[in-house]
Amino acid sequence: xxxxxxxxxxxxxxxxxxRLWPAANHWMKHGPKGSKKDWQTAIIALAxxxxxxxxxxxxxx
Amino acid sequence: MDNYGQVVTGRESALATNKVLRxxxxxxxxxxxxxxxxxxxxxxxxxxxxxxxIAAIVLVWFVLPKFENSAAGIAVVFAFTGLMxxxxxxxxxxxxxxxxxxxxxxxxxxGTGVIFLGLSGYALTTKKDFSFMGGFLFVGLMxxxxxxLLNIFLSIPALSLAVSGGVxxxxxxxxxxxxxxxxxGGETNYIRATVGLYLNIHNLFVHLLHLLxxxxxxxD
Numbered sequence: 056x057x058x059x060x061x062x063x064x065x066x067x068x069x070x071x072x073x074r075l076w077p078a079a080n081h082w083m084k085h086g087p088k089g090s091k092k093d094w095q096t097a098i099i100a101l102a103x104x105x106x107x108x109x110x111x112x113x114x115x116x
Numbered sequence: 117m118d119n120y121g122q123v124v125t126g127r128e129s130a131l132a133t134n135k136v137l138r139x140x141x142x143x144x145x146x147x148x149x150x151x152x153x154x155x156x157x158x159x160x161x162x163x164x165x166x167x168x169x170i171a172a173i174v175l176v177w178f179v180l181p182k183f184e185n186s187a188a189g190i191a192v193v194f195a196f197t198g199l200m201x202x203x204x205x206x207x208x209x210x211x212x213x214x215x216x217x218x219x220x221x222x223x224x225x226x227g228t229g230v231i232f233l234g235l236s237g238y239a240l241t242t243k244k245d246f247s248f249m250g251g252f253l254f255v256g257l258m259x260x261x262x263x264x265l266l267n268i269f270l271s272i273p274a275l276s277l278a279v280s281g282g283v284x285x286x287x288x289x290x291x292x293x294x295x296x297x298x299x300x301g302g303e304t305n306y307i308r309a310t311v312g313l314y315l316n317i318h319n320l321f322v323h324l325l326h327l328l329x330x331x332x333x334x335x336d
Contacts, residue, residue, distance in 0.1 A: 057163075060163065060166055063170070064166065065265055065268050067170060068265040069265060071261055072261050072262065072265070074177065075254065075261065078254055082253075083251040083254070083255060086247065086248070086251045087245075087248045089248030089249070093244075093246075093248050096242070097246060097249055097289065097292065100235060100238050100288070101285055101289060104231055104234075104284070104285065104288040107230065107234075108324065108327065111223055111224075111324070111328060112328060115216075115219060115223050115328050115331065115332050116331060116332060
């Protein structure tokens with residue numbers, strides 16, 4: 056990658072970080088908190104995604 | 117009489133939610149087809165792809181908020197998704213040119229579809245409110261953006277792999293989060309909802325493609 060493209064990509068990511076910070080801060084401070092059961096429900100779904108991605112990797116290898 | 121009023125209000129709310137959901141999925145499917153067509157039809161350089169991405173970011177952050185409550189917002193969504201499609205054109209051309217690349221691209225495409233439909237179906241059938249994941253997802257996004265920023269200059273293959281894995285997990289979480297916000301009335305604007313879900317699918321596809329190509333030796 057050319058240096059100017061690296062700098063432009065870094066500037067985009069830096070700008071996204073700067074724009075994302077207020078939303079992240081808001082959700083951390085004022086967002087609803089989940090119970091252990093809520094997190095279990097989410098983790099089951101995300102674990103299924105991880106398993107599916109591993110399956111896809113095995114398929115293409 | 118009070119009970120009747122509550123039933124009517126509840127029904128109206130459910131109808132409004134169904135309308136937002138239906139409009140979101142219609143606009144999302146149309147914009148995905150448009151984006152895919154643009155990415156395959158128009159061949160541009162890497163530099164132009166970066167310019168397209170910058171233009172897409174400008175549209176979504178500075179132009180869309182002004183038009184999100186009017187019909188003009190739909191045109192902005194198509195302009196945004198067209199530019200996003202344009203920005204992945206060179207990457208797709210690269211993967212399709214390597215041996216076995218078309219297989220990787222089709223697997224990533226199918227995998228993205230299965231993950232999106234599976235997670236959306238999960239959120240729709242359970243009707244669970246996943247808004248408690250907001251803090252975790254936004255902080256996670258900041259961490260992966262920070263790591264990706266560092267890796268632009270460090271170019272560490274393992275970190276690139278970790279970023280892709282992290283983005284896949286975060287986009288999966290965001291599909292649950294965004295869909296449950298539509299179902300539970302947290303998001304009432306279908307134009308905003310479409311852009312959110314489109315970004316989740318776009319990032320999921322790009323990073324799944326990267327992950328699959330790394331494990332097949334097609335990328336570093």
